[in-house]
Amino acid sequence: MLRKIRQTLAIVFFAMVTLLFLDFTGTLHVWFGWMAEIQFLPALLALNIGVVVFLLLLTLLFGRIYCSIICPLGVFQDVVSWISGKRKGKKHRFAYSPALTWLRYAVLVLFVIACIAGINSFVALLAPYSSYGRMASNLFAPLWQWGNNVLAYLAERVGSYAFYETEVWIKSLPTFILALITFVVIGVLAWRNGRTYCNTVCPVGTLLGVVSRFSLYRPVIDVEQCKNCRLCAKKCKSACIDLEKHQIDYSRCVACMDCLDACKHGAIHYENRFRQERETNTGNSKEASDSSRRSFLTLATTLTVGSVLKAQEKKVDGGLAPIIDKKKPERRTPILPPGAGDKRHFAQHCTACQLCVTECPNGVLRPSANLTTFMQPQMSYERGYCRPECMRCAEVCPTGAISLNTLADKVSTQVGHAVFVKELCVVQRDGVSCGNCARHCPTGSIQMVAENPDDPESPRYPVVNVETCIGCGACENLCPSRPYSAIYVEGHERQRLV
Structure with missing residues (x-):
């Protein structure tokens, strides 16, 4: 049940954030523009302290929920990994691997230094939301627009103007190439090993992993009921379940709940880490399960209500500017968007x-x-x-x-x-x-x-x-x-x- 709730929320967030980059009409931002504002790094750079504190508290309560539900790059890796897992004989293909702690923290330190020093190219290269934004804007959006143009052509043939044609063009070749490289690298890593990028490179994942070590609710292995069948470890895309020691590396666990669904013996439970003992009778077990479900449903309700409260009015330009074939002049100083300041x-x-x-x-x-x-x-x-x-x-x-x-x-x-x-x-x-x-x-x-x-x-x-x-x-x-x-x-x- 917990896994299905998590998957439903992840699908909704991933679809809506992706549509923000695909929607050339600007209408979706009226309702779902807040989804971009609650991404961790944008909220941090905007000094949106309320959002940052909310995400940290969310992690402190439930673990890395942000990585498994809110972050579009994380959900993208899950989608790729799920497709890879559909291959015959590949449903249980993961295994525990020790954390590359030195690499994770080295990347995080370099990322922080780059932020302070203003090395923005390095920051944009590693930021998960920006990485997914590049892929969606440069790779997915042209396909979406071509599909729209096909519908516009077909609609025009039958006398309907429900769709209008839009021009598809590459706005920056270097950015397009980088987006393609990002897509291939992250796609290959997710295809082969699930959440490798999240737990070795992503600086946001590393930072939230530090907080997640102290999360209140987390998956816990019951040593007495565990049969060492290893199904949980083989389903763990974060490769963080060590059955030799019956331990879970919570800094890498993204709270996907796959292990709970995979365990056939009821040996893994999502529960309060401060509980000294777990009730074994059926009634109490059901009560603990219901408590966990209520926690997730509370999160779902909070996010849903937030979508209504955060929706704002938005003015949309009444028409598209004329498209004229010209060459770019040599400017001594680039032109920043109005409102950029300096x-x-x-x-x-x-x-x-x-x-x-x-x-x-x-x-x-x-x-x-x-x-x-x-x-x-x-x-x-x-x-x-x-x-x-x-x-x-x-x-x-x-x-x-x-x-x-x-x-x-x-x-x-x-x-x-x-x-x-x-x-x-x-x-x-x-x-x-x-x-x-x-x-x-x-x-x-x-x-x-x-x-x-x-x-x-x-x-x-x-x-x-x-x-x-x-x-x-x-x-x-x-x-x-x-x-x-x-x-x-x-x-x-x-x-x-x-």
Whole structure:
């Protein structure tokens, strides 16, 4: 029963978190966006002390429930391991192995040092939520979008517009390759040995493992009833059950309850570790079992109620920006999303989970290829511009790396300023009149000025007021010059209000 409850909760969490990365409409975040915010590392970087304390208390009470239910990377490994176990003769393929303590704590120490030193590429590489986010955003989302496009095509054939077509494209080749490597490495480890990654590499798993050593409820082996059949050890994907000593390594146990289900002799019980003796009669055994079930049902109720309480209103952009084939200009300073504050703040808080990149309706955000900010989102305007009425990136960011309270904050935040290159302008190059950049500037920061005020036939060129320009990129995106825009946005290391 406990195993089924755990599996049900894990499936719900895994499906909803995955859909957050697949949903290009942004509607699911109204109800399930909180699931990204209760991931351990995002909550820690956002200084969301309430969530961090809740997860630590949850671990202190029930063990590593976070790893087996809430963490999408952990559940992903369970899915792969389950598929592998369906092979003939492979249902009981695990065995106890001693913990690689030196490796676990070495990785944790390096991870903490990287967080303090601001080596964000290393942090994003090891963070479990970010690792799964990369896979979902770069590998699963394109398949989802292609499936949507097939449905849109079929619906259109029968006169229905229930689906609309969306463009599928690789936002960053280096990030895509890294996501593919992550998928293969973690997939192979899970296929062969279950939770190897969780218990040897994952820094969050190691940290929660320290707390889990002192958990109140845990699986306990009854030595008197144990027949040494080893079924529990063969089903333990964490390889943490040592039947030679009749001990369980609780720092590696993820509370999956597989061992309880596998034991045919009732020798393993999930119970309070402070109980000095276990009742042996049927009635008392049933009472202990019911107590454990109530504990899990309480957890399930808490999480369900949390989903209702945490759901918030969310504004969705009314349309997609036009897709224009352009080449990215050479910017001296990358453009950070509005609300990022400054380069230092953004680098310290962003986990490069790719959720904002996936959710951006205008195709403006894409992962950085720079080694110092690798995989963190940056803005570029070849396919769209940052619409003043949209602040979805700030709404979905689980860490507070992108923080906007209102649309007024959005439209008054200067992320950069426009720079005009006369040699590329179609007015100079082709001898035609234009003014597209000035017409579409939402802040009125671009004016068309005659080159020679005394000549009525003089060509008119854009002049940028850098004090009021917010760097939204409308001018760059809508400039008709090809392949490079005649006007582009140069980023600011520190954003300011205009």
